[in-house]
Each structure stands twice: as C-alpha cells, then as structure tokens.
Amino acid sequence: MSGNITCSITPLGNVGNQMIQLMVAKTLEYYSGKIFSYNHLCPDFGYEFNSDRHEELLNSPDTMVMRDHNVYNMEIISEKIRNNEIKNIVIDGYMQKYEYFLDKSFYEDLFHIDPNENDINLSEDEILINIRAGEICNGIWAYPLVPISFYKNLIEKTGYTPVFMGQIDNSLYVNLLKENFPNSKFINSGGAWRDMARIRGASRLCITVSTFSWVNSYLSGAREIYYPILGLFHPNVMNGYYICDVNLLPVKDLRYKYYLFPIIRGDREVEYFENIKKIKNICKEIPKEMALFLSKNKSLISGNNNNKFENVDEKFYLLKYTEAAWEISQGLYKDSQDHYELIGKERGYEPYENLNIDYYENTFRKLSEFSKVNQSSVSKHSRGAFTEDDAKNALSGIIYPDYAFHTEFEKNPWWVVEFKNPESIKAICIYNRRDDLNCSFRIFPLAIEISNNGVDFEEVMQIQETSETVSILKTHNVFLMNFAEGLNCKFLRLIVKKDHEALHLRKIDIYV
Numbered sequence: 453m454s455g456n457i458t459c460s461i462t463p464l465g466n467v468g469n470q471m472i473q474l475m476v477a478k479t480l481e482y483y484s485g486k487i488f489s490y491n492h493l494c495p496d497f498g499y500e501f502n503s504d505r506h507e508e509l510l511n512s513p514d515t516m517v518m519r520d521h522n523v524y525n526m527e528i529i530s531e532k533i534r535n536n537e538i539k540n541i542v543i544d545g546y547m548q549k550y551e552y553f554l555d556k557s558f559y560e561d562l563f564h565i566d567p568n569e570n571d572i573n574l575s576e577d578e579i580l581i582n583i584r585a586g587e588i589c590n591g592i593w594a595y596p597l598v599p600i601s602f603y604k605n606l607i608e609k610t611g612y613t614p615v616f617m618g619q620i621d622n623s624l625y626v627n628l629l630k631e632n633f634p635n636s637k638f639i640n641s642g643g644a645w646r647d648m649a650r651i652r653g654a655s656r657l658c659i660t661v662s663t664f665s666w667v668n669s670y671l672s673g674a675r676e677i678y679y680p681i682l683g684l685f686h687p688n689v690m691n692g693y694y695i696c697d698v699n700l701l702p703v704k705d706l707r708y709k710y711y712l713f714p715i716i717r718g719d720r721e722v723e724y725f726e727n728i729k730k731i732k733n734i735c736k737e738i739p740k741e742m743a744l745f746l747s748k749n750k751s752l753i754s755g756n757n758n759n760k761f762e763n764v765d766e767k768f769y770l771l772k773y774t775e776a777a778w779e780i781s782q783g784l785y786k787d788s789q790d791h792y793e794l795i796g797k798e799r800g801y802e803p804y805e806n807l808n809i810d811y812y813e814n815t816f817r818k819l820s821e822f823s824k825v826n827q828s829s830v831s832k833h834s835r836g837a838f839t840e841d842d843a844k845n846a847l848s849g850i851i852y853p854d855y856a857f858h859t860e861f862e863k864n865p866w867w868v869v870e871f872k873n874p875e876s877i878k879a880i881c882i883y884n885r886r887d888d889l890n891c892s893f894r895i896f897p898l899a900i901e902i903s904n905n906g907v908d909f910e911e912v913m914q915i916q917e918t919s920e921t922v923s924i925l926k927t928h929n930v931f932l933m934n935f936a937e938g939l940n941c942k943f944l945r946l947i948v949k950k951d952h953e954a955l956h957l958r959k960i961d962i963y964v
Contacts, residue, residue: 468664483530569649714777876938902941
C-alpha cells in the first residue's frame with residue numbers, strides 16, 4: 453500500500469502484541485484522514501518488516517517516535533498529521549492502552565478470520581475458557597496462572613459447562629485443571645490462526661492473561677466475556693514500569709464481566725500454588741463502575757510524605773500481607789511502597805524479609821583470622837593507603853555505612869582472602885553498598901571463585917542482575933550464599949566481571 457505517511461512499528465512480542473500495535477496505528481490513520489504505508493512485522497495479516505528502513509525512520513528528524521512511558525492524545529497527534537507537522541511515525545512500544553482503540557467493528561476487516569477455521573461448535577450452555585500455560589508455568593511475574601478456584605467459582609455461579617482451549621500441555625497446572633474438571637472438554641491449541649477463529653466464534657468466553665486472548669476476545673462476536681483483572685490485566689501491575697504501562701480494561705464495552713483478584717505475581721507452578729493457598733477468597737466480581745475507577749490508575753488514599761522509611765520488597769510484601777495485596781488491587785493505594793509508607797509501617801508490617809543471620813552464627817563458625825587479604829587496586833575513595841590495608845576492612849566485623857574498601861575503576865576488579873589453613877566454606881554473607889542505589893548496581897555480575905594455590909581460580913557462583921537480586925539491592929542489600937556440601941579451598945576471591953568497574957562492599961562474613 454502506498455501513502456504519504458510511513459508508519460514503522462518496532463517488532464515486540466507475539467501476534468497479539470503485533471495486532472494491538474497495528475490497531476493503534478490504524479486509529480491514527482482513521483483520525484488523520486491520511487493514507488499510511490506500513491513497515492510492520494505481522495505476517496499473519498500480510499504485513500512485512502524491513503529493519504534497515506525502521507532504523508532510518510527511527511533516527512530521522514521528521515519522525516515522531518511514540519513510546520510507552522508517554523500518554524498520547526490520538527486526536528491531537530492526528531491533527532498534526534493532517535497539518536503535515538508529522539511526516540513519519542515510529543511506534544516504538546507495546547501501546548497497550550484501551551483508550552487508544554476504536555470500536556471493535558473498525559478492526560474486523562483488518563483482522564478478518566474465515567469463520568470456517570473454527571472447529572469448535574459450542575452448545576448454548578457451554579463457555580469457552582482460554583488457557584495459557586507453557587512458559588508462564590516457569591514464572592513470569594506479570595503473567596500469573598489464572599487460579600483454578602476462580603474457574604470453579606465461575607462455573608458454579610453461571611451453571612455453564614466449561615470447554616478449555618489453549619496450551620493444554622503436561623504441566624502441573626493443566627493436570628490439576630483436568631483433575632478438578634474431569635468431565636470437561638480439553639482442546640489443545642490449533643495454532644494462532646485456528647485459535648483466533650475459535651475465540652472469535654464463541655458466544656461466551658473467559659479469557660486468560662494474554663494479549664492474544666485479549667485482542668481476539670475484543671474482536672469476537674461473544675455476548676459475554678469474563679475478564680480476570682489479574683497480572684498484566686490489572687492497571688496497577690504495570691503502571692509506571694520502565695518497559696511499558698498497560699491499561700487494557702475495556703470499560704466502554706458492555707459485554708465484559710469483571711473479576712478482581714488481589715495483586716498476585718506470577719511464579720513457578722509449585723511456589724505459585726503454595727502462595728495462593730494463603731488467599732481465602734481468591735477473587736470477587738465487581739461492577740463496571742469499579743473497573744472504570746481502576747482504569748484511571750488513581751489511588752483513593754495518598755500522602756505527601758517524601759521520606760521513604762525503607763524500600764519495599766514487593767514480592768515478599770504482597771505474599772506476606774494478603775490484606776495489602778487486596779487494598780492495592782482495589783485502588784486504595786498505588787503500590788506496595790505507597791501502602792507501606794501510608795499504612796503498612798503503622799500496622800507493624802515488615803518491608804522485606806528479615807535476614808536470618810542468627811542461623812549462620814549459631815550453626816557455623818565465622819572465620820575471624822586470615823593469612824592475607826588483598827584487592828586489585830586502591831583509589832582516591834579507598835580507606836587504606838595500600839591494597840592490603842584497604843581489603844582487610846571487609847573482614848573487620850564492622851558494617852560500614854557506605855563501604856569498607858574501594859578499588860579503582862578497572863577491568864575485572866577483585867578482592868581475595870587467603871585462609872591460614874584450607875577450609876570448607878558453608879556460607880558467605882556479602883553486605884553490598886546501600887547508601888547509593890546506582891553504586892550498589894556495580895556489584896553485577898559478581899563471581900565467587902575458589903583456589904588452592906592462589907593462581908588457578910574456579911568460579912563456583914555468580915550473582916547476576918535479575919528481578920530477585922535487584923529487589924535485594926532495593927531493600928536490605930545483603931547477599932547470603934549457602935554451600936551445603938562446602939567449598940574446599942585455601943583462597944576465596946570475589947570479582948566483578950566487567951570491562952570498567954569498581955568493587956566496593958560494606959562487609960564480608962565467611963562461615964565454615
């Protein structure tokens with residue numbers, strides 16, 4: 453298709469994400485009255501993508517780049533397009549905001565599916581329940597598994613007969629579904645194209661936490677759509693995150709019936725089931741008016757207190773305090789940090805899990821004498837004038853407020869200790885810098901290495917930057933590492949595997 457506006461779309465995610473991105477672009481095309489030509493990776497619907505052209509447009513001064521952390525008024529942007537103030541557009545984000553979309557009827561021809569592709573004929577008393585399992589069974593925090601108890605409550609309340617369709621694999625989750633619904637139909641995915649037809653052809657639907665499920669239910673002719681406000685589908689879960697904001701509550705569409713869950717993070721199957729056991733009432737049906745309130749991302753209770761007591765470990769806090777998970781979900785508070793500062797501390801809630809260091813002190817022997825301690829270099833920030841003087845501060849027993857030692861910025865900075873005799877290390881406790889969050893990130897990736905001669909070192913563990921370790925940085929900033937079988941060595945070395953970095957820690961405890 454030729455046109456006077458080129459719209460290039462950054463490829464992000466699967467076909468569900470691709471369709472939503474294109475929907476936003478088509479909204480702009482409709483309001484502007486211009487004809488767009490597209491550079492978009494959506495082969496299911498005939499769109500092709502050229503990466504060189506995309507980079508060219510992305511770096512052009514004539515291009516408007518749309519990203520998720522901004523909120524856009526579609527009509528204002530369209531007016532600028534009409535007035536030739538904008539020549540090209542790059543959609544460099546997921547754009548998953550319901551306010552960006554037109555009525556579903558506008559997109560039906562764009563994403564046309566042959567109804568003959570639908571191989572499921574539902575009876576009048578059946579409801580199609582879309583299931584997602586697969587990779588999210590390994591734990592993706594914004595994509596929790598939809599609790600089985602929700603489906604049981606839904607079927608009990610409606611009296612419908614469930615037909616489960618989607619990722620019907622051999623996961624624990626799917627096997628438990630089959631145990632709880634032994635007489636129900638379970639239909640495996642037929643691929644993207646067929647599953648789209650199945651969802652769109654159903655008169656009653658219950659969607660799962662998936663953009664594929666969302667967009668095809670939205671485009672469907674279903675009379676009733678049951679919507680779990682859970683994970684990615686809850687506006688508060690992704691609100692304000694660096695990657696993207698998501699707000700997909702279809703509050704103007706009267707077909708939807710909403711079920712609100714507490715804020716629950718996705719986790720590995722076994723851990724997830726243990727976590728949700730603590731929640732007595734897993735969900736509640738809410739009126740459309742409450743869904744509309746939640747879609748506005750505004751908390752009822754707010755404060756002007758800029759003094760943070762402690763940074764909150766969200767995963768710990770929501771699992772530990774179910775009441776907080778519900779109050780945040782209901783829109784009373786913005787997030788876990790907000791909840792703790794405004795009410796949690798007053799209730800006596802802990803912002804993060806207290807470290808059980810007493811266990812190590814009582815179970816093992818903490819080394820207090822060493823043959824030699826050294827580090828790769830000293831800097832103007834070092835406490836000691838020489839490398840050995842600076843390095844030994846880490847083992848002094850003092851928890852420094854900022855750092856005990858500080859190397860120069862260099863390639864692979866290291867700290868090493870030589871024991872008087874070979875030891876079997878059972879645990880290491882590393883107190884990372886916590887006076888400056890940016891500085892605390894310098895620890896990644898930190899390798900733990902051992903040696904018997906001080907020359908040949910073997911890496912036994914590495915602390916990488918993950919969601920869990922970042923959570924540690926933002927809370928107590930202490931890394932506890934257990935070695936049940938013991939690390940037999942004469943030398944222990946900590947080394948940051950980077951080309952240009954400094955190593956600085958507050959304290960190191962070694963248990964044998």
